[in-house]
Amino acid sequence: MIQLSKLKPAETLMILEGSKSELKNLMKYTFMDLVLKKVILVKETTLTYKSGRGYREQQSKYIIKGPNFDNYKASSFEEIYLSTFHKSPELKAIFSKLIKVGYEAVVTEKKFRKKIIDNETIAQFFTSSLIYNLFGIVILNSVGYEFKLQLKNKLDDYDSKLSKALVNKNHELALQLLLELGGNVFLLKNIDFELLQAIDISILQSENLKEQFDSNRYDYDSWYYLAYSDTGSFNSSFDSWDDNSSSFDSSYHAAGCSSTDSGCSSGCSGCGGCSGCGGCS
Amino acid sequence: MSFNNEHQILWHSIENFEMDDIESSFSFSDRLSRENDWSMEFCLRAILEYKKFMFLVCISNEPLTPSDEVDQVWHLHLLYTQSYWNEFCDKTMNKQIHHGPTRGKEEQITFKDQYQFTLDFYETIFNLKAPQDIWPQSEKRFKSIHFTRVNKEKNWIIPKLKLRRK
Numbered sequence: 113m114i115q116l117s118k119l120k121p122a123e124t125l126m127i128l129e130g131s132k133s134e135l136k137n138l139m140k141y142t143f144m145d146l147v148l149k150k151v152i153l154v155k156e157t158t159l160t161y162k163s164g165r166g167y168r169e170q171q172s173k174y175i176i177k178g179p180n181f182d183n184y185k186a187s188s189f190e191e192i193y194l195s196t197f198h199k200s201p202e203l204k205a206i207f208s209k210l211i212k213v214g215y216e217a218v219v220t221e222k223k224f225r226k227k228i229i230d231n232e233t234i235a236q237f238f239t240s241s242l243i244y245n246l247f248g249i250v251i252l253n254s255v256g257y258e259f260k261l262q263l264k265n266k267l268d269d270y271d272s273k274l275s276k277a278l279v280n281k282n283h284e285l286a287l288q289l290l291l292e293l294g295g296n297v298f299l300l301k302n303i304d305f306e307l308l309q310a311i312d313i314s315i316l317q318s319e320n321l322k323e324q325f326d327s328n329r330y331d332y333d334s335w336y337y338l339a340y341s342d343t344g345s346f347n348s349s350f351d352s353w354d355d356n357s358s359s360f361d362s363s364y365h366a367a368g369c370s371s372t373d374s375g376c377s378s379g380c381s382g383c384g385g386c387s388g389c390g391g392c393s
Numbered sequence: 394m395s396f397n398n399e400h401q402i403l404w405h406s407i408e409n410f411e412m413d414d415i416e417s418s419f420s421f422s423d424r425l426s427r428e429n430d431w432s433m434e435f436c437l438r439a440i441l442e443y444k445k446f447m448f449l450v451c452i453s454n455e456p457l458t459p460s461d462e463v464d465q466v467w468h469l470h471l472l473y474t475q476s477y478w479n480e481f482c483d484k485t486m487n488k489q490i491h492h493g494p495t496r497g498k499e500e501q502i503t504f505k506d507q508y509q510f511t512l513d514f515y516e517t518i519f520n521l522k523a524p525q526d527i528w529p530q531s532e533k534r535f536k537s538i539h540f541t542r543v544n545k546e547k548n549w550i551i552p553k554l555k556l557r558r559k
Contacts, residue, residue, distance in 0.1 A: 159411050172415050199524065200438045206413055209422060212433040 114233065114259075116266065117294035121145050122189060123234045124267075124296050126225060127260050130250040135221045138228065139214055142190055145295030150178040151186070152193065154207070173207040189227040192217035222248030271300045278303075396518070400452055403486070407448045410485045412440060412470065421476075425469050435526075439466050442527045449514055451486050457514065458507040460528045461537060467492060508534050 116124075121141035125133045146152045155174045160167050177197040186194050192214040196203060205213070218224045229238045229250060237256025244251060252260060270293055277286040290297055297303065396404060413420040426436045443466035446459050459467060470477045471492055482489045509531045515523045529537075543550060 157409075159415070170415060172411070196434045196437060199434075199526075200441055202408075203437060203441055204408070205437050206411075206415055208415065209413065209433055209437060213437070216432050216434065 115292075116263075116270070116296050117292055118233060119294070119296060120187065120190075120231075120233075121295040121298050122228050123231060124263065124299055126228050126250065127234060127237060127252070127256065127263055128299075130252065131225065131248065133225070135218065135224065138224065139192070139211075139218065141295065141298050143193060143211075143214070144298055146190060146193060147178075148295050149184065150180045151184045151190075152176065152181065152197070153178040155204075174204045175207055175210045176204050177201055187227075187231045189224060189231065192224075220248075225250060267296065267299060270296075271302050274300065275302050400448075400518075403451060404448050406485050407444050407451075408441075410444065410481055412473070412476065421469065421473065425466060428469065429465055438524070439463065439527055442524070443467060443470070445515065445519065446511070447481075447486065447490065449511065449518060450490055451488055452518070453514060455510060455514075456507055457511040458504050459511070460508075460523075460534060462527045505531055505535060 119127075121144070122138045125138060125141060143152075147154055153176050155176060157172050157174055159170045159172050175193075181194075181197060181201075193210060195217065196205065196210070196213055225248065226245065229235060237252055237259055239251045239253045239256075243249070270289060274286060274289045274293075274297075277283075277289060293300075413422050422433065422436045422440060425431065425439070426433055429436075431439065439462050443459075443463045446457065446463050446467075450457050470481070478489070512523055512528060512531065515528070
């Protein structure tokens with residue numbers, strides 16, 4: 113059986129759920145897996161905005177390329193988030209904007225699923241034919257079906273072992289299990305992410321584990337985002353995108369502009385534009 | 394990058410200047426994407442290039458000319474007057490940078506030269522070539538200028554067929 117840590121969570125989900133897997137989840141787990149592997153990093157920043165006559169502060173999450181970006185061999189479906197950084201490596205993207213980039217790059221759910229199952233690690237488990245490709249049907253072959261059963265059992269087993277290890281505060285075992293699971297930890301049903309967050313950073317930094325971490329390209333602060341992923345805004349950002357993406361372009365949004373306390377009283381009516389701007393002074 | 398210390402500080406503050414209000418459901422980059430029919434990826438990259446251009450303007454003794462893509466970002470930013478004049482020019486760059494539309498054909502050669510100078514200056518300062526999809530070569534830069542505002546509710550937009558020579 114393929115090692116769990118070799119399977120990316122979106123691949124695991126495609127084996128387990130096939131065409132019933134939600135696009136939002138496939139995208140979300142792909143994103144989280146890339147954060148976990150430090151291919152991309154999440155940075156929190158406080159922004160100050162002019163609001164009326166005063167200022168307001170707002171926490172914002174930025175995504176930048178991570179230390180493993182340059183050496184990471186990305187699968188084509190992961191490129192929905194990475195291609196921007198290939199073209200502009202120094203870019204700092206607001207989290208919600210990068211999610212939009214991802215949604216735009218997906219094009220259609222069927223195409224995205226196809227990209228995932230065509231990945232060499234799992235392509236062997238799926239039946240491929242012109243008709244299936246045309247209609248976006250995902251069907252496991254007999255080897256794939258057998259693998260799915262094994263995978264399901266294995267994940268259930270990890271689920272119970274990891275929960276116990278966290279409840280019993282056996283952090284070393286928990287960490288060992290996490291390393292074996294890789295990004296598939298997001299797929300566990302019973303995991304308490306708050307308990308997971310309680311893993312002591314000092315344990316993660318201990319010498320005997322450091323080597324494993326390095327070899328697995330993981331780093332201790334990535335686990336913070338593991339916990340974060342299930343507790344709030346992270347999920348809701350994907351949710352709101354999924355809910356609002358169709359109405360996003362509604363004509364309402366683009367309709368108006370207004371003046372504030374100085375400047376024109378009638379808003380603005382569009383400048384004449386220019387064709388070849390004269391630069392600046 | 395070939396920056397001195399002062400440049401480093403200035404670039405850092407320009408780079409970190411946020412044009413998107415993250416609480417807004419239709420932010421700067423959303424509008425930029427909609428008005429230019431650009432993907433969000435292209436918008437984010439064009440905004441970064443706009444910031445680089447403004448940085449170059451701040452440190453250059455010569456007038457500079459942006460690409461049309463960067464110019465579109467600039468136009469839109471100018472509409473956000475509070476953000477542009479107060480937050481960006483006054484507080485971030487400490488310099489008021491005015492936008493000067495062309496006065497006609499007679500200036501075209503000047504702009505071509507300025508644009509080429511801008512590309513060269515970009516390369517010198519950032520130690521890399523400006524990305525061609527946002528900063529096309531100067532021969533191309535002044536050819537794609539026939540833009541107009543179209544109401545998509547009343548009009549279809551059909552691209553002209555391109556005859557390609559091999």
